[in-house]
Amino acid sequence: MTVNKRLKTLGWYLVLGGLGYLFLFPLLFMIVSSFKPESAIFTDLYSLRAILPVGELTLDNYRGVFDKSRIGHYFLNSLLITGGTVVMGLFVNSLLAFSLSRLEWRGQKLILSAVIALMIIPLEAVVVPMLLLVSKLPSLGWEEGRLVLEGSWMNTRHVQMLPFVANAFFIFLFYQFFRDIPKDFDEAAKLDGASPFQIYRHIIVPMSGPVFATVAILHFMVMWNQYLWPIMAVQSEAARPVMPGIQIFFGRETEWGEILAYASFITLPVLVVFMIFQKRFVRSLAGAGIKG
Incomplete structure (x- = not known):
C-alpha cells in the first residue's frame, strides 16, 4: 500500500x-x-x-425513578402496545404489499397511488379527526356471560394500537422488496395448485427476512416513541405507556438526573431490538443499495 x-x-x-x-x-x-x-x-x-x-x-437517580413513577407498569403497557402493533403490522402491511406487487386486480394502481400519497401526510395533520373518531367508537365488554358495547376507545391499550397497525411507508417498503422477487416462483407454485395466500406464506415470507426485520425495527421505534397520541387519547395511568410518563419529572424543580435515568431505562428495549435484528437490517440496506 x-x-x-x-x-x-x-x-x-x-x-x-x-x-x-x-x-x-x-x-x-x-x-x-x-x-x-x-x-x-x-x-x-x-x-x-x-x-x-x-x-x-x-443509583439514587434510578431509585427516584421507581419511587416517583409507576415505570414498571408503563413499561409493560409499552411492551404490549408496541409488540402487538408490530406483530399485526407485519402481517397486515406485508399482505397488502403482496397483493399490490404479486396479484392483478381492478383498482390496483389507484390503491398503490393512495398508499404513496399517504406517506407524505404527517400524524399531526390527522390526529384531531382520529381523536374525534375513536372517542365515538364503543369498546367491547363482558357482562353476564355476553359481549356488550360500552364506553369508548379512550383510555385503552387498543386505542394506541389499532390506528397504527397499517402504515403507508411500511407497505411501500414491502412492496418494493416483493416486486423484485422473480414471479417465476409464483407461476411454479400455481402449477402445483397453490393459492395466493399459500404463495405468500410459503414462498414470499421465507425469502423476505431482511425487509421483515427492517420493518419490525422501524415500526418498533415508531410505536415505542409515541408521545403525542398517548397524551391525547389516554389520561389514566392504567393504559399509559412509558413516553408520556416522563412528564412526572418536569415540575417546579426539575430533577435532571432522574430524567436521564428514566430516559436511559426506556431506551434499553430499542437497543436490544436493534441488536437482535441488526444483521438482517444491514443486509436489507445493503441489498437496497445494490438494487438502486
Missing part, C-alpha cells in the same frame, strides 16, 4: 470516527450522567468527563 493510500485510509477512519463520536455522544452522555448526582452532571458537562463513568457514581 502506497503512502497516499495509507493517508487516505487514515483520513477516512478519522472522519468516520468523528461521525461515530458525534452520533454516540448524546447516548453516552445520557447513560453515564444517569449514574451521577445532578451537581456532577453540570460540572462535567463541558469536559470529556461528561461521557466517562468517573467521579461519584450512584
